[in-house]
Amino acid sequence: MPGPTSTESDVGGIQVPQALVVGIDKYSLKGVPELKFAANDALEVSERLRNAGFEVVTLTDQAATHKKIHRELEVGLNQRVVDEDDPVVIYWSGHGMSDLRRGTGDDWSSTFLLPQDADIDQPLGTSFPVQHVWALLDRLKTRRLLVMLDTCFSGAFAGDGRRGFAIDGARGGAVNPTDEFLRMDGHGRIVVSACGPDEVAREDETHGHGHFTRAVLTVLDRGAGDRRVNVTGLVSDIRAEVRRQTRGAQTPSMHVSSQGADWRIPLPPPAPYEAPLPSWAFVGTSGGVGKTTLAMMTAELLAESGNTVLYLDADIAQHGGTSEWCQRTRVDIGHARTFADHVAAFSRAKTGTPAAQLSDRLVDVTPAYLRRHDCGRILLLPAARVSDRLFVFDLVAEIKDRRSNGVCQQILDEAFDRGIQQGATCVVIDCGAQFDPLAVNAIAAAHHPMIVAAARAGAKEQRETILRNCEQTVDGFSRLRVATVVNRVPSEEALVQHWGQPGYSNPGMSFHWLPFDRNLFQDWEEGRPNFELGYDELTHAWHEILVASDTSGCHGRHQDFLPSEWDRFSKWSLWLTENRQWMETKRATLSRLVRRSYVAGVCLFAIAATALVSLLLHVFAEDDTDDASFLPQWLAITLLTLSAVALLGNVIGRHLLNRRRKVLTDLLAHSTSVDSLKDWFSAPRQDGSWWQVWRSSRRVAIEWLHEEVKDERSRQLPSGRITEAAS
Numbered sequence: 001m002p003g004p005t006s007t008e009s010d011v012g013g014i015q016v017p018q019a020l021v022v023g024i025d026k027y028s029l030k031g032v033p034e035l036k037f038a039a040n041d042a043l044e045v046s047e048r049l050r051n052a053g054f055e056v057v058t059l060t061d062q063a064a065t066h067k068k069i070h071r072e073l074e075v076g077l078n079q080r081v082v083d084e085d086d087p088v089v090i091y092w093s094g095h096g097m098s099d100l101r102r103g104t105g106d107d108w109s110s111t112f113l114l115p116q117d118a119d120i121d122q123p124l125g126t127s128f129p130v131q132h133v134w135a136l137l138d139r140l141k142t143r144r145l146l147v148m149l150d151t152c153f154s155g156a157f158a159g160d161g162r163r164g165f166a167i168d169g170a171r172g173g174a175v176n177p178t179d180e181f182l183r184m185d186g187h188g189r190i191v192v193s194a195c196g197p198d199e200v201a202r203e204d205e206t207h208g209h210g211h212f213t214r215a216v217l218t219v220l221d222r223g224a225g226d227r228r229v230n231v232t233g234l235v236s237d238i239r240a241e242v243r244r245q246t247r248g249a250q251t252p253s254m255h256v257s258s259q260g261a262d263w264r265i266p267l268p269p270p271a272p273y274e275a276p277l278p279s280w281a282f283v284g285t286s287g288g289v290g291k292t293t294l295a296m297m298t299a300e301l302l303a304e305s306g307n308t309v310l311y312l313d314a315d316i317a318q319h320g321g322t323s324e325w326c327q328r329t330r331v332d333i334g335h336a337r338t339f340a341d342h343v344a345a346f347s348r349a350k351t352g353t354p355a356a357q358l359s360d361r362l363v364d365v366t367p368a369y370l371r372r373h374d375c376g377r378i379l380l381l382p383a384a385r386v387s388d389r390l391f392v393f394d395l396v397a398e399i400k401d402r403r404s405n406g407v408c409q410q411i412l413d414e415a416f417d418r419g420i421q422q423g424a425t426c427v428v429i430d431c432g433a434q435f436d437p438l439a440v441n442a443i444a445a446a447h448h449p450m451i452v453a454a455a456r457a458g459a460k461e462q463r464e465t466i467l468r469n470c471e472q473t474v475d476g477f478s479r480l481r482v483a484t485v486v487n488r489v490p491s492e493e494a495l496v497q498h499w500g501q502p503g504y505s506n507p508g509m510s511f512h513w514l515p516f517d518r519n520l521f522q523d524w525e526e527g528r529p530n531f532e533l534g535y536d537e538l539t540h541a542w543h544e545i546l547v548a549s550d551t552s553g554c555h556g557r558h559q560d561f562l563p564s565e566w567d568r569f570s571k572w573s574l575w576l577t578e579n580r581q582w583m584e585t586k587r588a589t590l591s592r593l594v595r596r597s598y599v600a601g602v603c604l605f606a607i608a609a610t611a612l613v614s615l616l617l618h619v620f621a622e623d624d625t626d627d628a629s630f631l632p633q634w635l636a637i638t639l640l641t642l643s644a645v646a647l648l649g650n651v652i653g654r655h656l657l658n659r660r661r662k663v664l665t666d667l668l669a670h671s672t673s674v675d676s677l678k679d680w681f682s683a684p685r686q687d688g689s690w691w692q693v694w695r696s697s698r699r700v701a702i703e704w705l706h707e708e709v710k711d712e713r714s715r716q717l718p719s720g721r722i723t724e725a726a727s
Contacts, residue, residue: 017087017266018080019054020072021046024064024094028117032095037203041093041150041213048220049089051268055080064094066115066126073136087144087231087265090137093213096151096201097123113151143188144263146231148238150194150212152201188263192235194242195250202250211250215241218410220268228264232256272476273409273445276416277310278558280546281429281446283439284453285462290487291452292320295430297542303366303376305563307426310419311365311380314442315432316340319383325365326380333363333382340384342414343438346407362422379422381415383430405474408441426561435469444474447554448546449482455489455498455513483549488516512545514538564682572709573681577671582712583664590661597654604650608643611636663701 023042025035039060046058057072081088095114112118112127119126137145194201194212204211219237239252280298284291292315299309313321316339326332337358362379370376419427429446431439443449443466451466453459467479489495495502495513502513543563550558576583614631621627629636670680 016080017049017052017054017089018077019046019049019056019089019091020077021049021056021058021091022064022069022094023058023060023092024114024116026061026116027095027114029119031120032114032118035094035203036205037208037210037213038093038150041209042091044209044217045091045093045213045220048217048268049091052220052266054089054266061116064116066117066128069115069128070136073133074139077140081140081142084141084143085263086142087263088140088142088146089265090145090147091150091216092148093150093210096149097127113149137189144231145189146235146265147189147191148212148216149192150201150210150216152193152195152199190231190235190254190256192238192252192254194252196253199250202246204245211246212238212242212252215245218413221406228266230262231265232262234265269475273405273441273474275412275427275429275445275447276420277424278426278561279429279446280427280448280450281431281442282450282452283431283443283466285451285459285466286454287318289452289454292324292430294450294452294485294487294542295321295428296324297539298546299378299428300367300370301539301543301546301563302426302428302561303370303378305376305561307376307561308423309376309378310362310416310424310427311378312339312415312419312427312429312442313381313383314339314415314436314438315430316343316383317432321430322380322382322384325378326363326382329365329367331363331365333380333385335359336361336363336382337418338382338384338388339415340388342411345414346411360418360421362418376425379419379424381418405437405441408437409445411438412442412445426558437473440470440473443470443482444477447558448549450549451482451484452487453484453511455486455494457498459486460499481553483545483553484511485545486511486513489513490516512548514541514545572706573667573677574674575709576667577674577677579712580668580671583668583671586708587661587664587668590657590664594654594657594661597650597657601647601650601654604643604647608640608647611639611643615640659698659701660704663698663705667705 021042023039023045025037025039027034042058042060046056050056057076059068059072077088080086092113095118097112097114097120111130112123113130113133114120114127117126123129137147194210202211203209204214207214209217215238218241219234235254239254242250242252280295280302282291282295282298295311299311302309311321311325313319315321322333335357337360341358362381364377365380366375366377370378416427429442431442433439451463453463463484467482470477470482471479486495486499499511499513502511546562547559550556550562611631614629615633615636618627618629618633618636621629631639666680667677670676
């Protein structure tokens with residue numbers, strides 16, 4: 001990218017900080033191994049600096065040649081920096097190299113930054129010795145210079161994500177990565193490189209950055225009051241973040257010149273925080289509203305369609321989700337690192353379990369029915385251990401002190417990272433109390449935030465309190481993203497009384513609702529014996545709400561993560577393919593009923609016609625002597641009325657029977673293979689009520705068939721209830 005032509009760095013007397021950003025993945029000579037994320041690092045850092053008000057020149061890959069970089073260091077920056085108080089940032093992401101070959105006299109060493117067209121056999125003429133770089137920068141007028149190097153200067157030719165190597169023929173061992181830099185004097189100048197002298201700067205495959213750059217981006221994205229921080233504090237935070245993310249494998253080297261006072265650097269406005277995976281977050285207006293139940297149902301629905309779901313139980317005070325999952329699947333969390341342990345890493349409260357004894361392995365709580373059908377998995381990040389009650393109590397008390405958004409986001413990021421590393425494709429977050437800042441940030445980060453409320457007095461105001469708290473805590477929070485679910489509604493009268501008429505005419509105030517059916521909830525909470533058949537009223541209604549929420553909130557972006565119509569019906573429809581005789585018997589029964597309905601219809605028509613003829617003879621008779629009716633008038637009217645009603649019912653019933661028989665006929669025709677059956681289930685089904693017999697509603701017929709299958713399966717099983725233990 002060419003540098004600006006203007007020689008002024010002030011606009012209307014306002015300082016314009018300057019930056020040169022270099023990132024190189026692909027080198028022109030084969031002797032230099034390629035990197036994966038250095039150019040991306042440069043682009044991301046450039047974006048952050050530009051958002052903070054810097055005038056940025058970015059050179060990546062083919063643009064980052066020796067000539068262009070040298071010109072920018074010697075001419076471009078000198079043209080733009082005109083005042084000694086102009087802040088300047090130099091950022092380099094790419095390969096560094098050490099040359100430790102024995103010279104003719106004493107041993108000598110040198111370290112180089114490699115441009116895109118570097119020749120490692122002629123490093124002095126084609127690369128940048130660090131002494132040369134500093135000599136160029138020393139000509140700048142500014143007293144405010146920050147140099148950041150995501151590279152190292154040691155290691156072997158190994159294309160393994162290392163950002164440095166030693167030249168062929170070098171002696172073993174590493175050199176101080178900024179040895180020559182650290183000897184340089186200056187005024188208000190700071191140099192920080194990615195690692196120490198005996199360490200290697202590596203790339204982070206999971207996040208697509210160098211570890212050092214990822215830390216830089218994390219620190220730049222943190223919130224700050226006046227959006228400016230002391231540069232030494234910024235660098236110290238970067239060093240601490242690198243150590244934390246790499247668990248001590250990298251400790252950046254830092255040098256602060258002995259002359260000059262500390263100076264401040266502008267930060268970009270906080271970037272919108274978003275979970276790295278498709279995410280659903282649940283917070284309740286109060287206890288007992290079914291928040292955890294809906295979160296667990298969502299995890300199971302996502303796993304149904306083949307996803308590996310990270311279930312993050314962030315409710316460390318109650319940890320109801322952890323208890324429910326462990327009880328249902330009969331597993332123990334053992335020494336798994338809990339979410340409370342993640343929070344404790346940023347807290348004064350400490351757990352009694354030594355960190356060395358903790359495992360990062362998530363707890364597999366996949367229900368047996370999902371395993372039987374080779375569906376996805378559910379991996380639980382537990383909230384806390386039961387043995388840590390006192391520790392959790394102290395932790396919850398400290399959380400209420402409103403820790404910063406930056407820290408909350410780091411805690412959540414670490415939890416997400418564990419899921420990503422173990423193959424999670426989506427995440428369900430069971431949030432804690434509504435005023436917990438971790439819950440607020442989880443709601444802000446999730447793609448599908450949901451507030452679960454009850455149909456009772458005060459619930460609407462509690463929802464408003466949650467939304468207002470989020471708006472006050474998180475910059476740029478939009479309440480329009482949040483869906484409200486009024487759960488366990490006892491009656492529509494109670495719903496209307498406390499929430500108003502259901503609908504979506506008022507954006508931001510609309511809501512979904514679920515009826516309360518004690519038997520359905522008890523059935524689900526005790527193992528849901530028929531859920532593995534792919535359909536029950538509760539989960540079907542909840543599935544439709546999730547689809548509607550995704551359509552309105554994310555324009556259907558995550559619809560593929562939710563079960564399709566085939567997923568919802570596949571379990572019991574595949575059972576049908578193995579029981580064709582049962583289907584044929586059921587279809588034969590329906591055919592007999594249809595034939596009998598025709599016979600009954602003829603009989604009813606004959607009765608109605610007889611009564612009508614008798615009634616007409618009576619009406620048209622001029623006097624009693626001419627009355628040829630053969631039935632009393634009251635009897636004729638009664639028979640005509642009853643037979644007409646029965647005949648109408650016969651027609652409706654026959655339509656229903658034909659609709660069901662057609663579904664069975666289609667199923668038999670398509671059950672020759674799983675693919676054929678899937679195609680048939682994937683075809684749109686006309687919707688309509690049972691009484692709309694003029695509409696060919698396969699959905700209604702399928703629901704009837706499902707009930708028949710449930711009854712048949714119940715008769716085949718030794719018990720009417722399928723428990724996970726028996727499975």
